[in-house]
Amino acid sequence: YQRRVHGGFIVVSILVIVLEEAWVMIFSFAAFGVLSSLAQSSIYGIAGVFPTGKFTQAANAGAGVAGVLNVTVEALVRLAVRLVEGSGNSQRSTLLSFRIFIGLLIAMCLAAVAVYFAIRRLRLCRMFIDSSQPGSLVGGVVAKEEKDPPVSLKTVLWDVKIPAIAQFLSLFISLVVWPGIPCSAKTHGWFADGGSFWFCSPFIVAAFNYGDMLGRGVSGLQFFSRMSSGVALAFAVARVAFVPLVLLCVKPQVIPYPDLAVIVITLLVGVTNGVACTVTMMLGPMLVDEPRRAAAANVMVAALFGGIAAGSFVASLLDLYWGFT
Numbered sequence: 363y364q365r366r367v368h369g370g371f372i373v374v375s376i377l378v379i380v381l382e383e384a385w386v387m388i389f390s391f392a393a394f395g396v397l398s399s400l401a402q403s404s405i406y407g408i409a410g411v412f413p414t415g416k417f418t419q420a421a422n423a424g425a426g427v428a429g430v431l432n433v434t435v436e437a438l439v440r441l442a443v444r445l446v447e448g449s450g451n452s453q454r455s456t457l458l459s460f461r462i463f464i465g466l467l468i469a470m471c472l473a474a475v476a477v478y479f480a481i482r483r484l485r486l487c488r489m490f491i492d493s494s495q496p497g498s499l500v501g502g503v504v505a506k507e508e509k510d511p512p513v514s515l516k517t518v519l520w521d522v523k524i525p526a527i528a529q530f531l532s533l534f535i536s537l538v539v540w541p542g543i544p545c546s547a548k549t550h551g552w553f554a555d556g557g558s559f560w561f562c563s564p565f566i567v568a569a570f571n572y573g574d575m576l577g578r579g580v581s582g583l584q585f586f587s588r589m590s591s592g593v594a595l596a597f598a599v600a601r602v603a604f605v606p607l608v609l610l611c612v613k614p615q616v617i618p619y620p621d622l623a624v625i626v627i628t629l630l631v632g633v634t635n636g637v638a639c640t641v642t643m644m645l646g647p648m649l650v651d652e653p654r655r656a657a658a659a660n661v662m663v664a665a666l667f668g669g670i671a672a673g674s675f676v677a678s679l680l681d682l683y684w685g686f687t
Contacts, residue, residue: 402663403663405421406421406662407656407660410646410647410658411647411656413652415645415647415648416582418640418647419582419644422578423578423640426574426575426577426636427575429574430572430575434568437560439462439463439466440459443458443459443462515657518650518654518657521649522645522647522649522650522658524594525595525642525643525646525649526642526646526662526665527598528594528598529662530665530666531601532635532642533669533673534670534672534673535601535631535673536632536673537669537670537672537673537674537676538673538677539605539628539677540566540570540608541567541570542678543608543612543677543681544608544611544624545561545566546612547611547612547620548621550619550621565625566624566625566628569625569629570631570635573628573631573636574632574635574636575632575636576633576636577632577633577634577635577636578637586641587641589641589645591642591645591649594645597638597641598642601634601638604630604634608627608631611624612624642662643659643662643666646658646659646661
């Protein structure tokens with residue numbers, strides 16, 4: 363199962379390079395979404411069986427680092443290509459940058475698959491994974507003599523409903539306000555001249571990704587790790603304030619220097635997103651007993667991708683009716 367999922371990332375990446383068609387890109391985005399949800403469910407399921415949320419935080423921090431690597435490598439590739447090719451043929455430079463970036467992405471996918479299976483073979487991981495399965499052997503001793511009753515997804519969903527709602531809201535708000543609306547802010551100075559090519563990516567994209575990584579990193583601090591489900595939900599709801607702040611940078615443009623202001627606001631959106639997503643993802647599996655922790659982690663991942671999908675849909679509706687981009 364894992365080999366098919368991880369192999370799918372590589373196959374789709376190769377298709378994007380070989381078949382440079384619009385329908386392939388749309389299909390690839392959809393396929394990456396499905397594959398990511400399946401892969402992350404497995405990763406968070408492993409992290410969720412441990413008796414502490416630190417492993418879930420580590421998995422979340424890894425997702426934040428991946429976002430930073432993505433935008434940083436993409437920016438460096440674009441910069442290198444423009445230095446070599448010049449700015450004369452922008453279409454050729456963009457295509458060459460895209461091919462190099464996808465090639466590097468395939469290499470990163472291969473490395474990630476190797477790391478994933480190496481982690482699963484670790485003795486500590488094997489012990490906790492096996493101990494959560496009926497009739498398994500841990501150190502030569504039967505972990506559970508009797509089969510546990512089947513895990514009820516309905517009861518798990520009820521037990522983790524508050525952190526799951528907070529997880530959904532966090533990603534929903536983040537994807538409503540980023541990246542489309544900030545990228546359409548009116549630019550001034552360098553951004554309006556030679557820097558217009560770099561405003562959306564890497565500046566807007568990087569502001570969120572770097573902030574998100576920071577938020578995921580600090581979530582392990584005692585202050586955040588002691589958050590209750592109710593506080594985490596209130597924190598997620600409070601992030602709704604970012605929606606009018608971002609809108610006021612674009613339409614109607616009320617905030618002065620909207621390009622610089624929207625970068626700062628996007629950075630704060632990223633930081634709070636990282637904190638909210640990590641804290642709620644850590645809380646979910648800890649609210650149920652050990653045999654149900656993997657299922658709780660899967661519920662949290664479903665809430666995560668549900669928030670991404672719903673937020674992206676609402677953002678597209680806002681753009682459709684108000685014409686941000």
